[in-house]
Amino acid sequence: MLVNERDGIGAAGTVAAALWLGQALGGPVIGRLGDRRGHRNVLLVACAANAAALTALVTAVLSGLPLAPRMALAVAAGLTVPQVGPLARARWARLAGADKRLLGSALSFDTTLDEVGFVFGPALAGILAVTVHPASALVLAAGLILVFGSLFAVHPTAPGPTSPAPGARADVRLWSPGLVLLFAMSVLQGAAWSSANTGVNALAESLHQPGAAGLIWAAMAVTSSIAGLVTVARPGSADLTARLRWTIAVQAVLTLPLLAVSGLIGATLAVSGIGLAVAPHLIALFGLVERTGPAARMGEAMTVVASGLILGQAVAAAASGPLAATYGYRAAFAVACAAVAASAALSVVAATRTAAPPAPSPSPRPSSPDRPRSRR
Template sequence: MARPFGYGALLRTPGAWTFLLPAFVARLPYAMLGLGTVLLVLDTTHSYTTAGAVAAVASITQVVGAPLTGRLADRRGQAPVLLPCLALHGGSVVGLIVLALSGAPVWTLFLAAGLAGASLPQIGAMVRARWLHALDGRPEAVSSAFAFESVTDELTFVLGPVLATMLCTTVAPAAGLVAEAGLTVIGGLAFAAQRRTAPPVRGAEAAGAASALSRPGVRLLVVALLGVGSVFGALQVSITAASEAAGQAGLSGIVYGLFATGSVLAGAGFGAVRWKRSPRFRLLAAYGALVLGTSTLWAMPNLLTLAVAAFCCGLAIAPTLISAYTLVETLVDAGAKTEAFTWLTGAIGLGLALGSTVAGRLIDAHGASAGFLVPAAGAALGFVTLLALRGLLVPTAATRTVATSRREPAHASH
């Protein structure tokens, strides 16, 4: 196996740190919006149903707004899109806080949360687009960069909820959302200011490019990552329920943290290898491992074995996501890269919301172990669909030209 493009070389890329640091600050609160909303609305309305519904509206509008934001960034540049998004997001989160604390009608909370979700800046997709530009699309370097981004995503999903919970429980119920808005705006502004590392504005090229979702392969990846998102959402709820059923509610964070740790470690290792196999093969292999991992969770007899199984399951998450993000950029035109990334991110978010909702209903009706059937079913359905339609994951004539210009094989190997 050839020597890989290491993380040291990646981080020595000119200008990398100028956008990585502000991007991390802006992405840290990504997982704080939903939890911060739940904790604030629950404190002011004393209704789990209302709190969950308001947070769900933010998740749904984020899924709707993210691809639009990505497409506009491809056409007009990142900074011109980021600045109004940051203003609208910061204002709507502040509005949500004021409305909740003042006892305003519930429908106003839905409106504010919807605006906050729709305007959430898609920093993760923009960072990946910057890596493509900075690395000139070199396949081995891009794979390492996307692995690095996957690890960063996992860290934000672990650290963000912990920070939100700590602030809401020790400072004030609104403190989590205050921090979310502050970090998003400050980090987003600093990121937008780094214009030298931004990808070129595609303008007419992006305007003439087909929408990312018009590509059958992109639609297939969206469906596949709905399954991955269902694993995230269902495990959050199911691990919490299993911990409470065992009389060890405080251990739920540790068990879920082991799941995330498995993903972080696997992502770091996966990106340190220059793979000879195609991204399509790697995606199918990693997704198959995810199916195996999720299929064992429901049968774990205690929290210790569940923690071990969750760690093993997490080992398949990051390789699946890295392969999907690496593959999707070869399926779309140059003027639709950021949009393509946002579709995948949105699919994960929607799958998370669906997975947590279905798992919660099963747990209420049949007990804690029933919730673990949701990640197993979601992953299995995603994998079967991916396997059956894998022929769609080959670049078209138009995108193949882009891929081969970066010295990547024109045809995916099996």
């Protein structure tokens, strides 16, 4: 939409970064409020506010307002994103209880559904940009959030307000070394996506086909969805830490062909290849979040790591947008390759830290050795 209004890829990246930064800051707050006050009221307010902010952002762009108010509205839109994905994962954790196999399948399926959504989102945005108007996709997004986000808010699975059990600590500690490492990996993953996406947009713009960028990016979601469904159907015997290592290592290798891309077909093939490792990596990542985060603050733990993805996208958008405008689309692709390589290196450390020992039990009975985090 911003490129179509002759703002250029640099300004578009700046506004996108503002939206993502707002989402990264607001996500953990909404997750924490959801854990403490229940999902229903928190999400209903967030959905209404987010739909209003998106509508105001579209109006500001089409009215030709300066960059500063556009950025302010983008931050507001980000702050109010209702965090349906992370809170859905928290609901799965509550519903599955102690059945770890069921929980693993549920989280895998949920992550795959995210990828399926990413198939239709960019493709639909690209089609609407070409056939209707570049702003129509954001207007549709506002409507979808308002309607289906509200339905998610009032669904019977929505947990109500929680209060600490008698004798329990009022505020369970959220952060642990394992969660910090998973958050750092999510930041790098988000940076890789954002830089690659910026490169695809810059390439499409240089070829005078900006509407094709969404369709190209949807190719990654197609292959990622297929890989996710395969992972759900055949989870394999490797533990989550091992999956985390090899999936990001494969993704690092598959990202390198972006540096040789020179046309839309090549870009489509390259991002399709990357998608083969995306969903399996996210399945392992959020599976480890469930094992590492405290049960009493699971919604917040999920939103924190999901916000890491958004924070990485915001930082990378702010950096790769101007780089692509100055040096061309390959500069953005180079940032993507560097981010995935750094994440692969960090995964070696994360693999040894996420399987943390269980916290000391307050009761005389010893903790069960197969429980890597606090008891539910």
